[in-house]
Amino acid sequence: MSIVTVQLGQCGNQIGFEVFDTLFSDSHSSQGLCSKRENEAYQASCKERFFSEEENGVPIARAVLVDMEPKVINQTLSKAAQSGRWKYGQHAYFCQKQGSGNNWAYGYSVHGPRHEESIMNLIQKEVEKCDSLSGFFIIMSMAGGTGSGIGAFVTQNLQDHYAHSLKMNQIIWPYGTGEVIVQNYNSILTLSHLYRSSDALLVHENDAVHKICAKLMNIKQISFSDINQVLAHQLGSVFQPVYSAEGSFHYRRNPLGDLMENLVPHPEFKMLGVRNIPQMSENSLAYSTFTWAGLLKHLRQMLISNAKMEEGIDWQVRPPISGLPPLGKMPLNKELHFNTSIANLAILRGKDVQSADLEGFKDPALYTSWLEPVDAFNVWKTQRAFSKYEKSASLVSNSQFLVKPLDMIVGKAWNMFASKAYLHQYTKFGIEEEDFLDSFTLLEQVVASYYNL
């Protein structure tokens, strides 16, 4: 079943390109460590999901590109076409002649409705090319101006027109030290709108990915391209084909649906994060060997201690001792050391994957009291190696990992709001104080729900 990707704004388009490129390169990689037949099945599954057929054999990404400026879209289209291996649809993009100020409210209330029909038509055309539609990816930044506003509007539209299809927003969480003064307003508006109309919010934190580039990949001058590639790697490791069941050799038809059913069925808990191990530069890769035991041990500790990469993990953090009563309502200012999960999905790819032991993830102490590990933890496997890593493991988790950053952003936004700073930029275009209050209420509720696990 196919996924249609909507790439929004500069952020969304650049990342989207890297995602498709990673998916394509991996599916055509010769180092899959598996039989030819297996490789062909893998390729076919990946292709059906993310690319459509073309007469002269060059696959076309199932994507719609949207931006208010032509520059990034043109760059993206040409980069893809130049590679000669895959490309975007010739008319699968929408942009305006000139940009239009970095304003969330303008994007949501003006651009969105004005260009609604054109954008939805493009999406409809992509959907019609699919034999079966699993759902949508919407890649966008959270704290941006126009792009984020349009993203929120488009997601709402998708909810109206494709109510039964699944929607996952890939959100880029901004750097903690961002430059845009109103980025916190933008963030809370984006998040609250998406929480209402999307099914899952897969959050990628710029800070975390930046650290991965610096510490693990040893990149000296980190460019956005490097960051996007790491991000694409993480995403690819989740959505490339996996077997449908333990011992099966058929690939899952609807991984998006399965993922959502396992991780985000509760309407209050929609925030997901990805951790991927190992991550290193290609040069180092050639000299490294891994064991499943080692990888999974690190991954588990990364989850518990809320570490984003395998370096600098705090090994002191332990799960609470079982037998004690479960932690009740905690005061909001309590320091959270231990990251409680609601549900986790582990995805293992590579050699000897059948021998990997995941008992550590089935410990009830890792999870909240109202869900049993048998329901809260799921594993997907495939023997086919991903992107030249002989063994790699990813963890998609619905846990408390974002509570503190979110709380911080809401706090900062509230302080600005309380003094009515910069509000006129929003009220000018139809985002009233009421809307801000609704957003604050919703997000406070989300923060409280996650704190009280």
Added chain:
Amino acid sequence: MGRRRRLLVNPAAEAGAGALPKAIAALSRSLPAGPSPEIFRRAKFDRPEAAPALWQLLFRFLSPRSIGGASASLGLEAQACLVKSALRSQGYPRQVLAQLPEDGSRGSRELLLALSWLLARGPVLERLLAQAHVQLGDEMPVCECEAVASTGPPAPHMEAEGPVDIRCVQWLMGRLRFRWRCLTASQQEQCALLSKIHLYTRGCHSDQRLGHLSVAETEMLRDPEGGRQLLRRLEHENAGLEAALQWRRGELVFWRWMDTVLGACPPEAPAAAAQPAFLPRIPERGPGQGELVARELRALQEELCEATERRRAAWEARVGGQGRGPQWSSARQALQKAVDQELAALQWAWEQDRGPARPHGPHRLVRREDEAPGGQDLQAAEVIRVLRSKEACLEAVLRQLQGQCRQELARLAGALPGLIWILPPRR
């Protein structure tokens, strides 16, 4: 338990000595995975080795179609348990069967009696054969009768151990919703692919009325081995149908034989005969509960009567002398007319629904360019129209219920001063 079959067949017809074995053999052949005739004979003498096969056969008869695939995974004990509860819910009178051990160690004669009771009550054989019918066309159901009829034995009543966290319930509801959405997506995919196949194979079918191939027919052409398997299944089905016809012709002999089987049973305890049939809907928790419930119902009824009286009095007081006088009579007439119209529309809609031409059962999907409707054919547009009107009715009911819920929530929120209720976000 007396003989429930009326004599429809000429008794002189099949009176030969070989008639009984032939009838039993025909019955055995017509049943899908039916037990051998030897089992029947052994069951008359209550031989233990015949019991397991008969439990399994009864399970096939009584389990809903949907369980069919998973029945292999159910152990004999589980099957026996389900059979007992299903028979009880259908009103099977013999208590001896309810007391049989579920490990299949004995009771074959009782099982044989139960089997013939089911055969005598309704067209069980025909139903099973219809279920096993080999479908050549792309079938789609146009009514919900089968889904309603195949509810099968009631699920075991589960008690929750202690309070359940509501978040867990919300989690499970959410999972159901996601599964339903994925199912919808799969169905849409199926429709898209069916459409493609029907389009591409236009003009390939020898039957002009159909015009194009179905999936099964296309597969048959594409894969010769598949075609041979299909042929074998059709032959098997034909054999079953012929056996069923043969059974129907000779079954009188079987019923006479069943009388002798019944005669061979020890007499039943008299007290047991007086027990009424078990009603599955009302969960039985204990003898005291029924009294409690009855009392509570009476109290509730009194309360309601009082409440309506009070309401009526209050309304009367408010309305007072209004509602009479010339300016009201025209308004009242208009109201009356509007109500009559609505009632007539409702009745008409109801009659439409209950019209004689109501389609039933699965229909074969045929894609056609021309508009001419055949006599027996059902137009997809018509079915869609009926379904849409049903959907609209149900949505109206849903909205009404949701409105009531919201009013109730608002009332609760207003009743507790100093408490702020934050309702979940709603677009």
